[in-house]
Amino acid sequence: MSEIKRECWSKLIAEQQTSRQPVRPFCREHGITEPSFYYWRKRLRKNGTVRFALLETQAVTADAAPTIELVLSTGERLRIGNGVDAATLRLVLDAVRR
Secondary structure (H helix, E strand, O other), X not given: OOHHHHHHHXXXXXXXXXXXXXXXXXXXXXXXOHXXXXXXXXXXXXXXXXXXXXXXXXXXXXXXXXXEEEEEOOOOEEEEEOOOXXXXXXXXXXXXXX
């Protein structure tokens, strides 16, 4: 599978999920067929690989709680606060890997 095609579909699928727009109107709006959307969503989920971008550090002000921010290859950001318990973090990371 071409890396460009994979990236394009990954971005489209992430955009649909972020928008919370139903698949049918989203596909119509973007000029793609529903079967293609579902095919690629399933195919990319099966692959199971999650790539993260470089982690960036930022200065923390005295009134801000320290966090870790993961930037996914789709551009989505996952901020993990200092007080998160290990079980919750494990559940979130498992969901991101799917």
